Amino acid sequence: MTNRHFDVNITRRDFPSLAQKIHDKPLVYLDSAATSQKPLAVIESISQYYSGANANVHRGSHSLTASATNRFETARKTVADFLNAPVEGIVWTRGATEALNLIAQSYARQNLDQGDEIIVTEMEHHANIVPWQLVAEQTGAKVVKWPVNTKTCQLDLAELDNLLTQKTRMVCIAHISNVTGTRNPVETVIEKAHQAGAVVVVDGAQAVVHEKINVTAMNPDFYVFSGHKLFAPAGIGALYGKPSLLEAMPPWHGGGKMVEKVSFSGTQYAQSPAKFEAGTPNVAGAIALGEAIHWLSSIDRKGAEAHIAALQNQLIEGIQGIENLRVVGLQNGASVVAFNIDGVHHSDIATLLDQQGVAVRSGHHCAHPLMNALGINGCVRISIALYNTKKDISHCVAAIQKASDLL
Structure with a gap:
């Protein structure tokens, strides 16, 4: 383009x-760090979907649902390309907050034990703190604070070296602070954390609108963002997870579309990412997020x-x-x-x-x-x-x- x-x-x-x-x-x-205004192309995409293409996805055999499914999955591919990620690593969520809670309850809850440690920076949005506190209570793990330098509002990498131990299982960090605009050195953090055997979660809610993201090169284990800060509607966002991690994670929500077969003797779940997308999704939001990315990419x-x-x-x-x-x-x-x-x-x-x-x-x-x-x-x-x-x-x-x- x-x-x-x-x-x-x-x-x-x-x-x-x-x-x-x-x-x-x-x-x-x-106030665009809270939520961005929306370009006409995004607004029109929502109106067009509901006025002439409204149907559920991955259900039924009529033309409208086939068209909606195609546009829904095309939007997923747009997000994958935007992040330079494999499409099977993109899970639709309501936003960054839900994505972080999904990671906490599906990945962390299954993999953390008593005494394990989760490093969380002091500059995080509550959405990247509270889910880890909840899962720590559930598993007996411990949330460890990575302090911010109060003079520079930046993180000290030497402090991370001190905090990383054999007990560290996860490091959770904002790509860009929503308060000060601090751009954290996530590439170095990821490298250091991986050397210590820890999984890294990056909150990209503030970053995706300001720089091109390449998760393949950056190499986080999980990366999340919300659509409403990226010129798209509220109520839509995406979770990138390494496909190998997503495949090993159990579903978080149960219901329609995330299953292959249900019986009272047991349920066979769909493959990732479908197994994380129970129920009727925000089809219009996904399509509009794809349109927002196309709009931004044209600039x-x-x-x-x-x-x-x-x-x-x-x-x-x-x-x-x-x-x-x-x-x-x-x-x-x-x-x-x-x-x-x-x-x-x-x-x-x-x-x-x-x-x-x-x-x-x-x-x-x-x-x-x-x-x-x-x-x-x-x-x-x-x-x-x-x-x-x-x-x-x-x-x-x-x-x-x-x-x-x-x-």
Whole structure:
């Protein structure tokens, strides 16, 4: 596919939601790390499926179901190609959270014993912490914290060397932090963990939109992401697992489509990935995720990332003179900037920004351990996407200054 030269003005035309007003102000959407806006091609793919192609998949023999099945499985192949993965290694899920829970309950619960250790970084989203705590309670294993450097908001690889032991069975790590935009050295982490005999789970929810992922070269054992951060709808995501691991894992949910034969004397399960996909799937979501990937692949992604980095620089330059404003864990070139203003609650800042049409996120960002490590109870997060403009950033900086003056 030939990528078109990145032009933010052309790109914005693909996003009808950006044309609306909030509180009679033009919308400046800077919360894409929470969920991205959707291009018209994705929106139309959902409408087209339900208006002219609605049918279940892998069931029945009529033309609609045959067509839906083909499109559903073609979308799986699109995800596989997007990750440079074998198609049999792609399992549809509701998102990264469900994918992580599937790994915990189907892989970890079967393979962990009393005293085994799961290393989890301190910067993880709760979705990559809580499932491991649950399975540790179920198996007698132990979750081991890999602390973050609170000055740089980065991980120390030497600390990993100290944490890896003969008891280590799993290492769970975010590819990119959802709070600070820290890009973790997952390639080195995977290599070190494998040398210690551990399996690695990578949460790619924030990464897939910003860089090309090659799981064959990266070599994680599991890699997960959500569609809604990748310009696709909510309620769809994917789990990549090495096929040898998936084949050895038992099903997690039981029901239709994940079986070959059911009787009261026993059930024969379908092969992976079907055995993990019980019930009627989110067919429209899978098709729309495939369309989102096609849309993203048509764009000059390096140009888009350079555009995002330039906007981050503009933002930092714009807010650095605001009195008592402190940036949290700044990462150069990242798509997010988190900050607090001394003596002001983060939610008050976000509310005043919203009144000026600027949508940002405030709170703990589903990362309580990181907040605790940094000694804060939350922060404001600005997250930039490829559809944002210099005008958006200028408006945001002015809104922050106004909010600071008012508070």
